[in-house]
Structures are given as C-alpha cells and as structure tokens.
Amino acid sequence: MRHKHKSPVMVQNPASESAYRGRMLNFSNHGLYMETNAELEAGKKIAVGIENSPFQASTYENPDGYMAQVMWQQDIQDTFFSKGYGVRLISKHKPQKVKTGKVQTDQEMRKHPRKPYHRPVYFTSKNQYFKGTIDNISRGGAFIAVRGNFKVGQVIRLVIPGTKIDHGTMLKSEIVHTAPHGIGIKFKRLVR
Numbered sequence: 001m002r003h004k005h006k007s008p009v010m011v012q013n014p015a016s017e018s019a020y021r022g023r024m025l026n027f028s029n030h031g032l033y034m035e036t037n038a039e040l041e042a043g044k045k046i047a048v049g050i051e052n053s054p055f056q057a058s059t060y061e062n063p064d065g066y067m068a069q070v071m072w073q074q075d076i077q078d079t080f081f082s083k084g085y086g087v088r089l090i091s092k093h094k095p096q097k098v099k100t101g102k103v104q105t106d107q108e109m110r111k112h113p114r115k116p117y118h119r120p121v122y123f124t125s126k127n128q129y130f131k132g133t134i135d136n137i138s139r140g141g142a143f144i145a146v147r148g149n150f151k152v153g154q155v156i157r158l159v160i161p162g163t164k165i166d167h168g169t170m171l172k173s174e175i176v177h178t179a180p181h182g183i184g185i186k187f188k189r190l191v192r
Helices: none
Strands: 003-012 019-027 031-036 045-050 064-075 083-092 115-125 128-137 141-145 155-159 170-179 182-191
Touching: 003 031, 031 045, 031 064, 045 083, 115 141, 141 170, 155 182
Parallel strands: none
Antiparallel strands: 003 019, 003 045, 019 031, 031 083, 045 064, 064 083, 115 128, 115 155, 128 141, 141 182, 155 170, 170 182
8 A cells, every 4th residue: 555755865876876866755565656867777776765754753864764676667747857766665774975966966956947036935834824035946946944844745825025926816835845944845836
C-alpha cells in the first residue's frame, strides 16, 4: 500500500561524486517514488537521503539515509523535475558529505531564475494567518522568510500588498521545501 508523503531528498550514485536534489512523493514499507533530474539506470544501487522522512525523525542537516535499488524509471513533464523513479529500500545508510560544487544547485533546477525581491507578504494556511518577507521570486515561485511549523505539500494562499496580487485576489501556492528560516513555494493559480 502506498502512502502520500512529500519530502525533499538527496540522491547520489555511489559510483560518482555527484548528488542531486529531488523530492519523494509517496512511499510503502519497502520503497518510495521520487522525482529528480538525476540520470539513474534501473537495477543500479543508489544512496537516498530523506529530509522529512516518514520512517524516522530527520531534518535538512540530518537526513534519514538508505541504500536503494532503482526498480523503474519514467520521463515526466509539466513538473519541476525530468525523471520519476520507483526505488526499493535495501538498507540503512549514513548519508555521505558531498564535496562543494558537486551538488546540483537549486538555480540549475529551476525553470525560471529567481531574482532578489524584498517585500512583505501575508498568507493563510490551515485557518492560520502569517506575515513574512519574500526574499526572492520568479515566475514559478518564491522563497518566503517566515517562522512557523510548515510541511512540504502544504497549500497556502498569499497576498502581496501593492501588487496585482492584492485587493481581493490571492495566489494559491504549494510549499515545495522548508528551511529553518523560511519556505520555498511554487505558484499554482490566482484565486478571487
């Protein structure tokens, strides 16, 4: 039985020093489905670090690590990543530190480059109201500096004062990653 669970992941092919960011979308007792831009072959073993693991407590600084085997691969479209993978978890594995410059950067993964943008933003989620500051923005999303207990996959509705996303119009968005100092969001659609 598969369970929905969105979480950032780090994927590494033990044969190379390169690591790629990705996201897990669901899991079962023995495996998970993830999306990434890494080119992985079916049958190969990989290391997977799960930031917000459903299996045990984990964080960005201390991810839950596993050796896994790629079971299948599919090309995907209309999403942040280009490949989807079904992997079988083999054993626990302590995630290795990756040398600087060997990790695919967030900027390389973005469809739309982010630009610095410092404006207040107000948003609502789960019947709570929040105020934050947009640190950077693109056509596809933004990073909001804010404190709170947020989860990947959580939907928010935001207003940016002094812009067209104001005066009764809200922007529906999804949290795609969390950090101690804020959240990364992906814009979905305007809501009146």
